[in-house]
Amino acid sequence: MKKITFLLLSLFTLSALAQRGGGGPDAAYVKENYTKYEYQIPMRDGKKLFTSVYVPKDQSKKYPIMMDRTCYSVAPYGTDQYKPSLGPSPQFLHDGFIFVYQDVRGRWMSEGIYEEMTPELENHKTTNDIDEGTDTYDTIDWLIKNIPNNNGKVGVWGISYPGFYTTTSLLSRHPALVAASPQAPIADLWRDDGWHNGAFMLVANFGFYPGFTNRQDDKPTQRRGKEFNAGTEDGYDFFMKMGSMKNTNDKYFKDTIRLWNEMMNHPDYDQHWKDRNVLPHLHDIKTATLVTGGWYDAEDLYGAINTYKTLVKLNPNTPVYFAMGPWVHGGWARGTGDHLGDVDFGGATGPFYREKIEFAFFSHYLKGTPLDLPKVSTFETGANQWKTYNTWPPSPAQERNLYFLPGGKLSFTAPAAGKDTYNEFVSDPNNPVPFLNHKSMDMDREYMTADQRFAQKNPGVLTYQTDVLDHDVTLAGNIWANLKVSTTGTDADFVVKVLDVYPDTAKNNKFTGEGVQMAGYEQMVRSEAVRGKYRTGFDKPTAFVPGQVSPVNFELQDILHTFKKGHRIMVQVQSTWFPLIDRNTQQFQDIMKAKDTDFKKATHRVYISKAHPSFLKVRVM
Template identity: 25%
Template sequence: MKRAGLLLLLTSLVTSDVSAETYSKYAPEILEKMLRDSATIEEKVLVPMRDGVGLSTTIIRPKNATGKLPIIFVRTPYNFQQMKGGELANAVAAVKHGYAYVEQNERGRYYSQGEFELLGHPRTDGYDALTWLAKQEWSNGKVGTLGCSSTAEWQLGLASMKHPAHAAAIPMASGAGIGRVGRFQEQGNWYTGGVPRTLFFVWLYGVDNPLRAQLPQDLDAAMRARVGKYNDLAATKPKVDWTKRIAHLPLTELLTGMGEPPGTYEKLIVRKPNDPAWFKSGLYHDNEDWGVPTLWFNSWYDVSSGPNIELFNNLRARPGIADTQYAVIAPNTHCQFAKLDSNTKIGDRSVGDASFDVEGQVFAWFDRWLKNDKTAFADNTPRVRYFTIGENKWNAATQWPPREAKKLRFYLHSDGKANSLYGDGRLDQKEPAATEASDKFTYDPTVPVQTIGGNDCCNGALTPGGIYDQRVIEARQDVLVYSSEKLTAPLTVTGWVTPVLHVSSDAKDTDFAVKLVDVMPDGTAYIVADTIIRARYRDGYDKEVMMQPGETYRLQLTPNTTSTQFGVGHRIRVEVTSSNFPKFARNLNTGGDNVSESKPVVAHNEVHHSAKTPSFLELDVMP
């Protein structure tokens, strides 16, 4: 996933006259000088693992430090061999606050030895790294793990091991490290509702390198560090036009069809959502232990806000660790916490002043658990701090959803012609009549409904995440659109967004995608949340049940989550269709395995909304 430093903007650096406004103007060589003037740096240290493999590690410690040091530890599959930008900011901030800063490449990446595996063996390599760090003569034996995206996801598997030195964790945007938790079985964001997400298709092309170059194993540390000054072992792969390539069929040949050697992608693309291999990997599952005080950073428009918050709730329900779990949920896309400022934008929508002292919270948390400063992180800090879009302010709660939130259903209605923005689809709280016309549409996988924003990331800008106008796709006849009347009072949805549909199809299997939209008074239709389900998995991921023509089926889609206020004069809108591409891989409607097929069939799909077969959105609404 996308490389992200802890802080791209610092409230201060080593000297008090360097502010957040001026930091971005400093050249990398000046930042490097700041670091080298204030710290001792050991580069390309090979930390030994239990099987003899050495992981390349950079160790940065404050000069003239007295006493033993707590450690901030970052493990990553990304290239930090030539430290710059975010890496320099991380290190300078840590040194400023009296920490050793340690960054390590996962095995099989750059100067680390061994073979790459997604999530980097958190339960073995991560554990062994903590053991080694805790034993160093300059270490106080307490390690805090930190990072966003791929530098966060491995922390979850490690936390299950309850290593005695693992004193605190700050995982940011860590959803791709979650396999199964509660209602979610996304297997590290590979799936949503049993539908493969394409972000890893693109990401793995850039990160996986089965035929990578490596240094001779017998080079000493000094020579490894010297070589690292002019060769970072980074592969430069041919550029790919993903807007075209992502449509290639069959999916099993997406990368090898371009000449790539088989690698991680080919192993994962053939796995079903309940494949036992998912439960033997680096993913964290909800039947495992957890032993680490954790400050979670999540985002409304990230790829996995739902699983992240579900895991937070899961841990908050466990005796013994519940009181050491806190969450921050911000109005940003993937890992863009440094962009929370006085004029924050998420895609095309401004949400006003969303400023948040990320650096202050990070070091307050670490000071509490790594330095035993019980006053650093206040006891009365709210369990959940979250930003409400539309209201454009930070709020706080003791739980998620907030205790005062109530369930409210909005039902889909029409006279049988809800097709497109110009149809007769309606949305309100009235239960449907005994007989009410259903809505029909045709889903052709060769002309799928395109993705415009929403919860996404890390796919080479193929589908940017964030808030964008949906009217282009709402004009299509294969998109059912249901809109409320204009609101006469604000409605604040804070919690889960859970769609329930009654559907039928002439295809053996097809997908149903649902989207919640906030319609501005001028008609702009901003996406709030979206989800999808593959109909064959409606009864669970441990079995596949095909559809029968003429039969009606109840689908409860994987929920999404938000805090959005629909203002006066706004409309609440729901879209229903059968594709959201290229965010989600297309269902070819054959009832086959999809990934090895290349010939789709057209499906004629139907959404029902009578008294016996209602379709609705259930929302958590604040009073």
């Protein structure tokens, strides 16, 4: 994720420990076995990028290079200050590599002006035609020529924003780059972290930019950004009192954060964002690639899935591997990965990935060890087991439709009759449906599996569910919402959530929270939002005609989940999801410039008839 916000991932926490001079279980080993060097590596346009290099003290053999390029700082700075651990996991540290960490252009101690998701160029005709691909090429070239005892092979890895820089390292196309692992990479800034189908991800973005913005000029610094202090832990109340989106500047940021203003000034998927979509550039790639993501990644699920799919499509002869587990953003890097919130995954999943997938991949391509790694390794939630495939989505998965029916029913059987059958609800942006059932200023990662019974009781939520399943049902691949709707307004958001409803006999597990009962638990499996005015194209907002039935189709992204026999499949539809996404005024306008008085109630209808069916398109194994 680019938006680490208030959620400090275990990986980021490790970096923070290093910056504070803290230690860890491998800290002594690092100092005893590695020598640290610092360099200002020149780029083709003359700018220099700050780079820390940790070299094994044992110089009796040659080592491959493992590199992480980051906008989150390579700290600690100073050749006498060491990171408490090196590499993606302790296996790398103890096996022996040359570890390289670099502040990307315009961040921390590197020269230049920072661009968020630097646009990639297809042609580099002059030395001033630079991007992340050229910066990576120049860095690799310098390292290979100047760091003693390297074996001429380079691997790159990174999580979240560094995952994006790992993806762009592929575009360097340097012959020494033989392996790369983009992990939770941002692929399309507008679609990953900024807007989900046009609905602005409010709580994540608002909390991110003040702390991220430690510098907006070309002057290197170790100064950190200052996190925003809301003075409360009640995010719902805070953002309601804040009012419209333009108040973020009027009340708090005062037009001082350039990157925030870029988001506020470009709510549509215009050329600004199209230039920051790396996916179209992923052609002619020869580097072996392992793309990693988590099914419960609230930030960059889109990036992981679509980076993999694009690489496979555009580079059919290149070894491309895909790993997806039951993890939150970066959750595979540290920890056990045995649960999320109340939901038990049946055992540790993180160590398996780190040893059998990630380390095995890099060890093979950088050191020549044997490799027996399936092209696709995915964890099947619900059934809690690893599954391997040759392709993703797996070829046995067949498309089927799950229809919304009268009486709150959900079925693979289409509605038999009716022309204007519908369910309706009043959407009030001044009383939005919360995305959490507790107070928080954060985008709590547990919301991805949280019990949704609190939402089902809200009058602004429609609910559809199957009968009790008489056999297991496994969904594998992407889900598309195909809604037929009308509204009394001229714009509207629609949120669709897919839930696994546990039977009344379900027992609590060791991770079940206090006061929670797994009996009847409504576990969220997948969810997504769309801003209705983008239903005909993200770059072409179109108003609703009040009362007119309109199709609203959008992707909920991929899952691999088994709804067990005795469970139910449930779908919830709502129009507000606050403050995860910002409020829609329900009028056709630039919501980023709206006034507090622009928010209006509207009545939304979801049609469930033969003439106007609403359904989910799923892939069933």
